Amino acid sequence: VLTPVASPAWDVEDSVVSADGHTLVWTVNEDGCSVLYAQRDGRPLRMPRLPGGLVRAMSISADGGMLGLLVETPGRPPEIALVFPGRDEPMRYLTDTRPLALRASQPVVPDPIRYPAADGRQIPALLYRPPGPGPHPVLLYVHGGPDSQARPGYQALHQCLLARGIAVLAPNIRGSSGYGNAWRTRVYQDWGGIDLDDLAAAHAWLAEQPWAAPEKIAVYGRSYGGFASLSCLTRLPDLWAAGVAVCGPSNLETLARAMPGTWAGTVAAHFGDLSDPRVLAELRRRSPLTYASQVSAPLLVIQGATDPRVPQAEADQIVTAARHAGADVRYEVFADEGHGFTSRDNDLKAHTLIAEFLEACLR
Numbered sequence: 001v002l003t004p005v006a007s008p009a010w011d012v013e014d015s016v017v018s019a020d021g022h023t024l025v026w027t028v029n030e031d032g033c034s035v036l037y038a039q040r041d042g043r044p045l046r047m048p049r050l051p052g053g054l055v056r057a058m059s060i061s062a063d064g065g066m067l068g069l070l071v072e073t074p075g076r077p078p079e080i081a082l083v084f085p086g087r088d089e090p091m092r093y094l095t096d097t098r099p100l101a102l103r104a105s106q107p108v109v110p111d112p113i114r115y116p117a118a119d120g121r122q123i124p125a126l127l128y129r130p131p132g133p134g135p136h137p138v139l140l141y142v143h144g145g146p147d148s149q150a151r152p153g154y155q156a157l158h159q160c161l162l163a164r165g166i167a168v169l170a171p172n173i174r175g176s177s178g179y180g181n182a183w184r185t186r187v188y189q190d191w192g193g194i195d196l197d198d199l200a201a202a203h204a205w206l207a208e209q210p211w212a213a214p215e216k217i218a219v220y221g222r223s224y225g226g227f228a229s230l231s232c233l234t235r236l237p238d239l240w241a242a243g244v245a246v247c248g249p250s251n252l253e254t255l256a257r258a259m260p261g262t263w264a265g266t267v268a269a270h271f272g273d274l275s276d277p278r279v280l281a282e283l284r285r286r287s288p289l290t291y292a293s294q295v296s297a298p299l300l301v302i303q304g305a306t307d308p309r310v311p312q313a314e315a316d317q318i319v320t321a322a323r324h325a326g327a328d329v330r331y332e333v334f335a336d337e338g339h340g341f342t343s344r345d346n347d348l349k350a351h352t353l354i355a356e357f358l359e360a361c362l363r
Helices: 100-104 156-163 181-185 194-207 224-235 252-258 261-271 277-285 288-294 312-324 344-362
Strands: 011-017 023-030 033-040 054-060 067-073 076-083 111-116 122-128 136-142 167-171 212-222 242-246 299-304 329-334
Touching: 011 054, 023 054, 033 054, 111 194, 122 194, 136 194, 136 224, 136 344, 156 167, 156 344, 167 194, 194 212, 194 224, 212 224, 212 344, 224 242, 224 288, 224 312, 242 344, 252 261, 252 277, 252 312, 288 312, 299 312, 299 344, 312 329, 329 344
Parallel strands: 136 167, 136 212, 212 242, 242 299, 299 329
Antiparallel strands: 011 023, 023 033, 054 067, 067 076, 111 122, 122 167
């Protein structure tokens, strides 16, 4: 017989049980942050409040007296730490992998905020603001997925931009995980629909903030976030000072057709029945490529030549079409990379390009 031990309103991320069977520990994703809970023999245990961030992994001792964690926060890359269930002791870091720049300065920690969508729904987001009253340029940072989540983990690009006076807003628009199944699946067969509405609402909210410079708002995304960034630049061209798309799809029809046969269920769920002409027409209507001639802001496109998920043809199409229409497009292809960066040198090169491009466009 299964007996529930908790019924949280948020997603349970992970759980571990001690070898003696007496201690159970689990983490809950509460509005993006990992929160620890524990029981011993069915009775709740005191657990330390973690620094606002994420628990990436857990391991518990045989007697349940010690819990090892892999913890990540906005100001620290993943670190090994210890907590002691049931004891009044703070979390103890065992490693320190912070870059020297982060040890010498105070990293910016995001504030969880909500902004109103066009239909009145409240969109959760993380807001990173640099010191000073502003007005600051702002980067709208769209996560991948789409069913992923903007969470307060370590983002070196965020801290780099913040040090240069650029704020970052990372929204969890509809299609994001962490806020229930209906929220996560709302974007299914509607890429470039409700998600674009929520991003337009983010811009509208930012434009009303006294600390933000409304004429200096850029948009960035990788993978699905790259699609969202391209959608913003092509379909809402007057709003943006610049845009960056990394491994971002530009043509939903060719993207769907390029996916392997083993992904047929995913293709059907996210894009619909490709044998239906009405579905294809709708995919074309919501594809950034259809509106490439409207790009007016500087655009940086980065792509891996061996990307198995978003083929290089997706980047080639939008770059060619936008340049043909006279847009200012910078295009960087990494010959030895796929859907992201596995080489440290390539990762540093790409993110240096991104940071310098955004600073040049926004400062």
